[in-house]
Amino acid sequence: MAATVDSMQCFPGLCGVLSGSATGLEIDEIEEDVAAEQETIIEPGAGLKTANTGVTDGTDAEYKRLMNSCVSFAIRIRLLGPDEEFFSKRPRADAPLVIVAWIMNACDSINLDGTTKLCSQERGTYGHAQKMRASMTYGFGKLKGLGNMPWHESDVGATMVGNPSISVEVSSFMCSLRRRKVQAGEVANSARAITSEILLKLYHHNRLPENWTVQPYQPGERKPAGGSRTSDSLDNWGGGRVRRLLHAAYTVAFLCMLRFDEVLKIQVHDLRVANNQVVLYLPFRKTHQNGGLCSICI
Incomplete structure (x- = not known):
């Protein structure tokens, strides 16, 4: 060598x-x-x-x-x-x-x-x-x-x-x-970075009646392989329930400084409502030095 x-x-x-x-x-x-x-x-x-x-x-x-x-x-x-x-x-x-x-x-x-x-x-x-x-x-x-x-x-x-x-x-x-x-002034945002301004814009966009109203299920049309995406298809990616769920996930990730893989591990029993507050219990936080549960009031 x-x-x-x-x-x-x-x-x-x-x-x-x-x-x-x-x-x-x-x-x-x-x-x-x-x-x-x-x-x-x-x-x-x-x-x-x-x-x-x-x-x-x-x-x-x-x-x-x-x-x-x-x-x-x-x-x-x-x-x-x-x-x-x-x-x-x-x-x-x-x-x-x-x-x-x-x-x-x-x-x-x-x-x-x-x-x-x-x-x-x-x-x-x-x-x-x-x-x-x-x-x-x-x-x-x-x-x-x-x-x-x-x-x-x-x-x-x-x-x-x-x-x-x-x-x-x-x-x-x-x-x-x-x-x-x-x-040095270089913006070093990752592909998953998000700001409060972006969250506010998402909130107002998702609250539009055509996006927020929960509609009866209607089967969608699948595009053929290699088909181009139009501006209409980009807008029709989810209904009211999906938008509520995703916005909640984005907000929790932002407020609790969680990576999105951690957000996806949250289950219903990890959220508890008490005294007009929602408490999130995180049993899986990797950097929690002493282990156990980590509770966050949202």
């Missing part, structure tokens, strides 16, 4: 973004990120069009292009030997650092040597950084069969096992990168 450089010693910028103790809130954020990244790996048997990979052919091709880009980058800066395999069933111990270095070089305001990039220097958005990270999770998790097991030290021997993209190192960097992007 070709000799490579020590990434932490030769790249002080990389060491800088990964060093330092995290606060309690930052630890919760990192744990949330690790858990969310685990959920991006869809297990077989989910009824997907491409059950073997869980993604479309176009996404598969784009992820593989990014994987090749990562390998070329690692070889160029001597983090990887020319004949060395990076994506494997037994990843090297410093695989998370290689991933961080690759994303950092493309998207961060800090260079690998610790200097600040010039304003004129092109850098990727936070959204692109997420896409780069997703390609790593996919490459190790799906293509190499490592699944969504977080990166950790094996109980047998001092070896690292799991998916290196689902690691504390990568999640810590992604969280810190997001903070730097926000401080």
